[in-house]
Amino acid sequence: MGKRIVIALGGNALGSTPYEQLALVTETAKPIVDLIEQGNEVVIAHGNGPQVGMINLGMATAAEAGAIKSDMPFPECGAMSQGYIGYHLQNAIGNELAARGLQKDVATVVTQVLVDENDPAFRKPTKPVGAFYDKATAERIAAEKGYTMVEDAGRGYRQVVPSPKPVDVIEKNTVRALISGGCVVITVGGGGIPVVRRDGKLYGTPAVIDKDFASAKLAELVQADALVILTAVDRVCINWGKPDQKSLAEMTVAEAERYCEEGHFAPGSMLPKVRAAVSFAKTGGQAIIASLAQAGAAVRGEAGTVVHL
Numbered sequence: 521m522g523k524r525i526v527i528a529l530g531g532n533a534l535g536s537t538p539y540e541q542l543a544l545v546t547e548t549a550k551p552i553v554d555l556i557e558q559g560n561e562v563v564i565a566h567g568n569g570p571q572v573g574m575i576n577l578g579m580a581t582a583a584e585a586g587a588i589k590s591d592m593p594f595p596e597c598g599a600m601s602q603g604y605i606g607y608h609l610q611n612a613i614g615n616e617l618a619a620r621g622l623q624k625d626v627a628t629v630v631t632q633v634l635v636d637e638n639d640p641a642f643r644k645p646t647k648p649v650g651a652f653y654d655k656a657t658a659e660r661i662a663a664e665k666g667y668t669m670v671e672d673a674g675r676g677y678r679q680v681v682p683s684p685k686p687v688d689v690i691e692k693n694t695v696r697a698l699i700s701g702g703c704v705v706i707t708v709g710g711g712g713i714p715v716v717r718r719d720g721k722l723y724g725t726p727a728v729i730d731k732d733f734a735s736a737k738l739a740e741l742v743q744a745d746a747l748v749i750l751t752a753v754d755r756v757c758i759n760w761g762k763p764d765q766k767s768l769a770e771m772t773v774a775e776a777e778r779y780c781e782e783g784h785f786a787p788g789s790m791l792p793k794v795r796a797a798v799s800f801a802k803t804g805g806q807a808i809i810a811s812l813a814q815a816g817a818a819v820r821g822e823a824g825t826v827v828h829l
């Protein structure tokens with residue numbers, strides 16, 4: 521019998537420019553459609569770090585140059601990134617389904633995700649977004665734009681913004697209805713547009729939610745059988761980057777929590793994936809971290825790292 525699977529797509533599934541992205545998602549669609557063809561219900565979440573930063577910086581630069589009237593706040597940038605990444609995924613998955621003679625609707629839901637305005641994350645920006653820069657360029661942009669820039673896991677310097685934890689998915693009933701109607705749904709893109717509730721109303725707030733945490737929340741809310749976090753490595757490793765590096769086929773929640781405390785996973789890259797997998801596994805679901813190419817094998821339990829109770 522098919523499973524209900526929430527897939528979280530990482531940066532390597534999308535690339536970092538619209539042109540790269542359009543070419544890459546054509547490939548990304550193949551393992552996703554394999555899962556659909558095997559009878560699974562698939563819900564897709566994705567990152568937006570490079571894209572949301574690019575939109576924000578581009579709009580700020582255009583506004584400073586007088587080419588447009590205003591900069592673009594982060595919630596709106598998040599919504600724009602959901603729209604254009606969703607369009608590419610819809611297009612690529614739709615084309616791949618049609619090429620295989622499969623009939624299915626594919627739809628993107630512009631999704632708001634509730635966060636707590638007292639979340640301590642608002643006082644300490646940690647989420648890397650946008651392009652990678654060398655140190656000198658990062659320092660210049662920080663001085664010009666007032667951005668906070670940090671070194672990101674040995675890959676260069678990037679802007680960081682607050683990243684509060686997801687509390688609820690506002691459009692969850694719409695997502696559930698679309699899944700029940702047989703639709704392939706793309707939702708919580710970029711972790712969702714962060715919103716806070718004040719006096720019963722929702723307001724966008726400048727932040728970027730981690731898509732792995734939002735995907736785990738979504739998987740819980742749609743009662744998924746599995747959360748599959750797809751990234752660039754086949755398996756999670758302990759002693760990452762050291763001579764005694766070891767890849768893991770599985771971890772219990774307790775083991776994963778111990779490895780997190782021991783610092784085996786880089787903050788801003790593997791650490792949120794493992795923590796998100798732990799949070800979904802604690803609800804009784806199956807959480808898997810695997811490479812995009814091995815998505816099908818990971819769902820069959822033949823690849824990736826499974827995190828379980």
Ligand SMILES: Nc1ncnc2c1ncn2[C@@H]1O[C@H](COP(=O)(O)OP(=O)(O)O)[C@@H](O)[C@H]1O
Binds near residue numbers: 750751752760790
């Ligand atoms: N302990 C670890 N095991 C495996 N990969 C790790 C580990 N620590 C850091 N990484 C790095 O984290 C990367 C995944 O994070 P990232 O590239 O930010 O994800 P995303 O696919 O969501 O963009 C891997 O490709 C790998 O380079």
Ligand SMILES: NC(=O)OP(=O)(O)O
Binds near residue numbers: 530567709730731
């Ligand atoms: N929003 C988010 O987590 O994006 P990335 O996965 O691209 O960092």
